[in-house]
Amino acid sequence: MEVGAGKQEMLQKKSAVLVDGVILNGPIMDSKAGEKFVEEACKIIMEEIVQKADDVTEKVCEWQAPEKLKQILDLEMRDTGECHQKILQLCRDVIKYSVKTNHPRFFNQLYAGMDYYSLVARFITEALNPSVYTYEVSPVFLLVEEAVIKKMIEFIGWEEGDGIFNPGGSVSNMYAMNLARYKFCPEIKEKGLSGLPRLVLFASEECHYSMKKAASFLGIGTENVYFIKTDERGKMIPEELEKQVQRARKEGSAPFLVCATAGTTVLGAFDPLDKIADICENHGLWLHVDASWGGSALISRKHRRLLHGIHRADSVAWNPHKMLLAGIQCCALLVKDNSGLLKKCYSAEAAYLFQQDKFYDVSYDTGDKSIQCSRRPDAFKFWLMWKALGTTGLEERVNRALALARYLVEEIKKREGFQLLLEPEYANVCFWYIPPSLRKMEDGPEFWEKLHQVAPIIKERMMKKGSMMLGYQPHWGKVNFFRQVVISPQVSREDMDFLLDEIELLAKDL
Numbered sequence: 322m323e324v325g326a327g328k329q330e331m332l333q334k335k336s337a338v339l340v341d342g343v344i345l346n347g348p349i350m351d352s353k354a355g356e357k358f359v360e361e362a363c364k365i366i367m368e369e370i371v372q373k374a375d376d377v378t379e380k381v382c383e384w385q386a387p388e389k390l391k392q393i394l395d396l397e398m399r400d401t402g403e404c405h406q407k408i409l410q411l412c413r414d415v416i417k418y419s420v421k422t423n424h425p426r427f428f429n430q431l432y433a434g435m436d437y438y439s440l441v442a443r444f445i446t447e448a449l450n451p452s453v454y455t456y457e458v459s460p461v462f463l464l465v466e467e468a469v470i471k472k473m474i475e476f477i478g479w480e481e482g483d484g485i486f487n488p489g490g491s492v493s494n495m496y497a498m499n500l501a502r503y504k505f506c507p508e509i510k511e512k513g514l515s516g517l518p519r520l521v522l523f524a525s526e527e528c529h530y531s532m533k534k535a536a537s538f539l540g541i542g543t544e545n546v547y548f549i550k551t552d553e554r555g556k557m558i559p560e561e562l563e564k565q566v567q568r569a570r571k572e573g574s575a576p577f578l579v580c581a582t583a584g585t586t587v588l589g590a591f592d593p594l595d596k597i598a599d600i601c602e603n604h605g606l607w608l609h610v611d612a613s614w615g616g617s618a619l620i621s622r623k624h625r626r627l628l629h630g631i632h633r634a635d636s637v638a639w640n641p642h643k644m645l646l647a648g649i650q651c652c653a654l655l656v657k658d659n660s661g662l663l664k665k666c667y668s669a670e671a672a673y674l675f676q677q678d679k680f681y682d683v684s685y686d687t688g689d690k691s692i693q694c695s696r697r698p699d700a701f702k703f704w705l706m707w708k709a710l711g712t713t714g715l716e717e718r719v720n721r722a723l724a725l726a727r728y729l730v731e732e733i734k735k736r737e738g739f740q741l742l743l744e745p746e747y748a749n750v751c752f753w754y755i756p757p758s759l760r761k762m763e764d765g766p767e768f769w770e771k772l773h774q775v776a777p778i779i780k781e782r783m784m785k786k787g788s789m790m791l792g793y794q795p796h797w798g799k800v801n802f803f804r805q806v807v808i809s810p811q812v813s814r815e816d817m818d819f820l821l822d823e824i825e826l827l828a829k830d831l
């Protein structure tokens with residue numbers, strides 16, 4: 322902020338108070354200039370991001386190699402600040418060289434698209450800058466979080482429960498793992514790991530990598546995650562789970578948790594929750610369902626059967642920032658227990674923040690359920706969006722994503738060179754593209770070796786052109802395939818056609 326002139330003026334005033342050579346009168350910043358800057362920056366955000374979000378003639382990304390991008394951006398921070406015009410230009414550059422994840426042809430991740438309400442909710446919270454630990458600091462956002470958690474619990478099918486919003490599904494999974502362990506041996510909170518038997522948990526081979534990370538972070542150890550075989554569709558095989566639980570028991574270790582996945586990250590597979598819940602019940606194991614990706618199907622009357630049996634889970638991770646477009650990050654861990662287990666497990670009762678003699682109902686100071694101190698009001702963007710669209714609007718998003726995936730599958734079947742990996746259950750459409758030169762080749766190691774190289778080449782070309790972004794994945798014998806995920810409400814049938822046309826075009830010479 323430019324304050325030089327103001328300072329001079331202030332010094333001339335008799336009332337100027339100097340301490341250690343610092344003038345203390347008036348504000349440090351020139352608020353008029355600051356307001357003008359915010360206004361102009363907002364205009365840039367409107368013109369360069371919001372208004373272009375559904376424009377397919379815009380590039381998805383303006384790709385540059387890291388060294389080149391470093392030069393373009395002028396990243397060096399100097400002793401003297403720069404003028405507003407320069408800073409606004411920097412803002413424009415940042416936008417220009419960033420990936421437009423809200424572009425209808427950004428198919429790279431499990432999220433995309435722009436939800437206008439959650440965007441405004443983010444503007445509001447960025448401006449208010451609250452921290453969701455106590456009712457006194459975040460009265461509205463705490464009540465909003467409570468309301469959203471209550472509603473999500475309803476959709477899971479529990480009569481009551483508890484929950485907390487976390488920075489990411491990975492963190493929710495870690496919370497669940499720690500909570501299950503606390504339930505299994507509450508002494509751990511005070512005594513630590515030293516007195517414990519070897520704890521073992523189970524997750525499918527197709528589970529999210531955060532399970533491994535959580536096991537390592539929590540001191541359980543990655544070797545004590547027993548990966549359960551999946552069937553040809555990527556679903557956990559319950560009989561294999563039963564076998565592994567028995568094996569763990571025979572080894573003298575202590576099984577405590579099963580992590581099922583509802584909507585695996587790559588194939589979009591749903592583990593058979595009912596059968597897994599039976600096994601958990603028999604063996605007294607905590608059942609956590611990682612529904613980070615698939616949880617949104619609960620909103621759809623048509624598709625919620627994919628998660629049949631989820632009401633039997635002890636905890637559920639669900640990311641509204643994926644298919645429902647609530648904006649990163651928006652992730653809840655929901656817990657069936659309503660006896661305060663979450664708080665007992667995580668609380669540290671900091672006396673400076675969570676005083677028990679406050680003048681209001683301190684049960685609203687929910688921050689002690691979290692391992693965080695400062696926490697963002699992530700539930701708010703989901704709430705504002707839900708208010709604006711209603712449950713039927715959210716349901717429409719899920720139904721549309723799955724219908725678009727069906728459409729893409731049918732188109733893939735019609736086109737030469739495209740080969741579906743498997744019939745999708747969800748919005749993950751996985752396929753190979755076999756370029757013209759490989760179509761006559763015999764099936765064998767050489768064919769697969771060559772095919773393996775195709776997806777990365779196409780990917781490079783699409784990124785350099787900026788026409789779309791699509792993820793690929795090595796899998797099953799390290800052969801790359803494309804994994805298409807349809808979630809953006811801006812995505813239309815035309816974008817699905819474009820996806821396939823563009824692959825054909827980019828791979829014409831391969």
Ligand SMILES: *Cc1c(COP(=O)(O)O)cnc(C)c1O
Binds near residue numbers: 431585586614
């Ligand atoms: C995306 C995903 C996660 C991780 O969620 P983040 O919010 O990215 O941490 C966990 N599990 C599954 C199944 C996912 O698809």
